[in-house]
Amino acid sequence: MQIPSINKSLIPNIPQIGVTQPKTPASGSTTQIAQTFETMLSTLNKSQQNSDNLVQKLAQGDNVDLHSVMIGMEENNVNFNVALGIRDKLVEAYREVMRMQV
Secondary structure: OOOOOOOHHHOOOOOOOOOOOOOOOOHHHHHHHHHHHHHHHHHHHHHHHHHHHHHHHHHHOOOOOHHHHHHHHHHHHHHHHHHHHHHHHHHHHHHHHHHOOO
16 A cells, blocks of 8 residues: 655645743842831831830839730731741742652
């Protein structure tokens, strides 16, 4: 049995696929992320300083309400735990990206 040749006019033109360079993220998004983290860390620092000042005033015997000291300490604790959670998620995402095979 003889196999007929393929008629090239019946095959549609397939464009060639070229290799393109990966797109780099826009510098604006990187700057925005950096500003967000900077704001978050400065807020955490202010919360820590406020809590430390309240505890120091209480220890010195100044007229400070115990409730405000406890609220300040708990607020700082919550802020710190949120910052740690965000850090952990970022580290986890980084490790996941590093595990990807190219």
